[in-house]
Amino acid sequence: ETGVTQTPRHLVMGMTNKKSLKCEQHLGHNAMYWYKQSAKKPLELMFVYNFKEQTENNSVPSRFSPECPNSSHLFLHLHTLQPEDSALYLCASSQEASGSYNEQFFGPGTRLTVL
Amino acid sequence: AQKVTQAQTEISVVEKEDVTLDCVYETRDTTYYLFWYKQPPSGELVFLIRRNSFDEQNEISGRYSWNFQKSTSSFNFTITASQVVDSAVYFCALSGRIYNTDKLIFGTGTRLQVFP
Numbered sequence: 001e002t003g004v005t006q007t008p009r010h011l012v013m014g015m016t017n018k019k020s021l022k023c024e025q026h027l028g029h030n031a032m033y034w035y036k037q038s039a040k041k042p043l044e045l046m047f048v049y050n051f052k053e054q055t056e057n058n059s060v061p062s063r064f065s066p067e068c069p070n071s072s073h074l075f076l077h078l079h080t081l082q083p084e085d086s087a088l089y090l091c092a093s094s095q096e097a098s099g100s101y102n103e104q105f106f107g108p109g110t111r112l113t114v115l
Numbered sequence: 116a117q118k119v120t121q122a123q124t125e126i127s128v129v130e131k132e133d134v135t136l137d138c139v140y141e142t143r144d145t146t147y148y149l150f151w152y153k154q155p156p157s158g159e160l161v162f163l164i165r166r167n168s169f170d171e172q173n174e175i176s177g178r179y180s181w182n183f184q185k186s187t188s189s190f191n192f193t194i195t196a197s198q199v200v201d202s203a204v205y206f207c208a209l210s211g212r213i214y215n216t217d218k219l220i221f222g223t224g225t226r227l228q229v230f231p
Contacts, residue, residue: 004159042119043206043221056218068158086157097217101148101210104219106160 006106023091050097121222138207
């Protein structure tokens with residue numbers, strides 16, 4: 001596989017469920033990102049990992065818990081979500097998180113619906 | 116404050132028409148980068164172009180062209196002879212340093228629909 005992959009592509013969960021989103025990049029990058037895309041809103045940066053270290057938590061509620069075991073894999077653990085958390089969750093990677101010239105490469109996203 | 120404004124929420128054109136997507140940005144940085152991404156219905160954002168703040172030359176890539184004007188803080192994107200496959204949401208983004216972290220600040224996107 002090439003590029004950035006995300007699984008699952010679609011997820012429906014109840015408010016009491018626990019689930020995880022997975023992201024994998026095959027680009028040899030050192031930085032990975034989670035974004036939330038809601039209807040009619042700009043993409044919201046949630047978390048940034050640079051060389052497996054979390055460098056950014058953009059005031060995200062604790063019901064979202066990221067994990068980055070290595071530079072190629074990124075998880076987003078979900079528990080006790082709210083209906084307003086329904087959105088498209090996009091993962092991205094770049095060469096590094098510092099250096100504003102680095103373009104980010106995105107995965108196809110996970111469409112999450114919270115009932 | 117750093118901000119990207121894409122005033123056009125949705126644009127509809129007929130195939131073969133030219134279309135320009137507007138992007139206006141705000142930043143106090145002297146060095147910054149501007150990006151355009153395309154988001155087709157499949158969901159992933161596809162990188163189209165990166166431009167640094169010191170390079171105001173226009174760029175052309177096939178049917179795509181970009182007009183960067185620092186004087187008006189704009190980075191507009193033109194598709195010539197549009198095709199149905201160009202239908203997507205297009206995002207303009209600005210790189211910026213916020214609290215010592217480099218970030219991409221996205222606009223709200225412009226949905227382009229090209230009809231046959």
